Amino acid sequence: MTKRNQNDSSNIIPFPGLEKRLLEKGLESLQGKKFSDAIQLFEDAKELDPESSDIHIGLVLAYFEAGALKKAKNLTKSMLQEGIGDYFEIVDLYLMIMVQLHEYGEIAATIEALLQEREIPKDKLEHFAKMLHFSRRMAEGSPDPAAEEQLREEYRDKELNLLSYQDPKEQVLLLAKLANINIRPYLEELKSYLISEEGHPFLKTMIINILKEQEYDKPVTVKKLGMNEEFIPSALHDVHDHKQLRAIEAAVKDKLEHEDPVLLENIIALLQRQFFLLYPFKLQPDQPDLWAAAYHLVGCSFYGMDGDPGDMAGQYGVVEDTLEASRIFIGKIEEISYPNI
Template sequence: MGKQKQGQGDNVIMFPGLVARLVEKGMSALKEKKHYDALRYFQQSTELEPSHPQARYGLVITNIELNRLDEAKKHCESMLKEGIGQYYEVLQVYVSLLVQLGDYDEVVTILETVMAEDKLPPDMAESFYQLLEFSRQMTSETSSPVPDEEEPADQFSTPEEWIETLERGDPNQQLGALKKLSQVNTARVVEAYRTFLKDKQNDPVLKSYVLQMMKDMNITGSFEVHKFGDTYSIQISELEDVFHERFGNEVARIVEDRLGQESPGLVEMVMQVWWHYLFAIYPKSPVPLDASLWAAALHHLGTELLMESDGEMLEAEETAALYGVKEDELRAAAAHIRSIETHLFQS
């Protein structure tokens, strides 16, 4: 029998070593600076084993690398409250995040309380004292209100600056600019989207975000899109839902019916891969539109990831038979999902 999935009902079976494998993959992706891949692996790990300390700490570090400081802060807070991980190591990261976020009063309150208890590890004491002193200084300097006219301007204060960030920033900065531009619907902004969509260097997932945003803003017209080495024209008004919801849900239902009872952890993992894949290839649809084929491909990919056995040929053949599809088509579908996952965020 396999392990039971922690934190959930009895008799839920997982692949042995699944969480450890996912955490290991997350750490490898983090070291290779594939931060979105790392985030996905750590999220999958914590969904299966919420109290896994390395997975939870991995979420903190990955969100910091992605400049999602508020998210990283929330993960630190929950780890401290739940007593997960090395307390002072997590506390040090948490306090550093508070400093970066400008919450100096909270830093002073926390560190004065900890130091009053005289429990600081010797190798961390100096760092904590420096953070406390710095925060005290910042608190005293900011105690007087700053006149409105002296307040610093927003980093992206005008649509032109947001457009410039969209053209020249990294993917995280571009996403921030897009969120701001979603509040503006002018000919200049639409042209910026047009340029962004056909630029070969821009992130495919961000292009999906742009297309869905344009559809939601009721922007119309023909646009050229470049994704994964292919360039094509689309009409915004004719776009489907970004997740191809009906077809996507049909595939999800088949996978759930086949694996839901015996391997819920595997279902959870491959469904994240599936929705990520659909978002990435948008506005195109999976080819062919055969729900059983894509369900079989996901089953095969999940087994391959978890087992990495030498009997891959036999496993693929058996999986194809289980879903009533051709083995060569299964392999082609699985290879396409894998190639898209590999391509994403490489730049």
């Protein structure tokens, strides 16, 4: 293995799909209410993939939650102009932001143009008509507090019901909202998702973490990545603080800290991403050296570097056949590590 420059960070070659990784980390930060971090991550991802509707939506929501409503509005408006994302989904976001800004004249003008220029889906007509009537009244100086609260409630209900849909874009919207509400009225829906075959591991981790943060102390069953177990969310370790993860990181660090810190940094990033998806499960068998060798091997393959399984097994003192099975499992996780949006 060739040693690379250890001090020049410009030599760092990102793993394939860095923009997807940044989107995942942005969603994690958004769900954890680290809005400044989320904004930076989404903006970095947008630089790499300027046409991704999911990155744009994430950034809009991060601006919105951080209170940067004007930025959220401007970005949403540019999405509509550039045709990024589902048109009516983005229109709904745009209107929601303007409701918060009390820009009722612009809301009315937007809906009027929409009704003239576009064929509105039947399920949207009543909603837009109601908004238009309300916005005109507000713009004319005839406030109706009860109607305004009803409109806000309608948006809140819409956001909370996204879990019942299979569209991943709607699930992305949900991620930004679940942490900010009392989830107990929605427990049955959330529990059903945790055991559903079609539920994505990423979103399941988010739900479990929210249950933990809200100190839910009853058993819930979780199915993901071929595993099935019962957990008490309030008793779980933090999503980013797993003993097995730390042990694997230490084993890889012991081999690469001085030899190849760039490779080490990226292997640790891969580990953290996959453990987020695994949460609250752990890798089996519970042998940190085995998994350290497997992640080391996978990291080498990502870089197009030589990584001989027999040599790697010898370095870490593990059985080569078991190492190969672990490498295959890591590959399977990596294939599903990002929602197919």
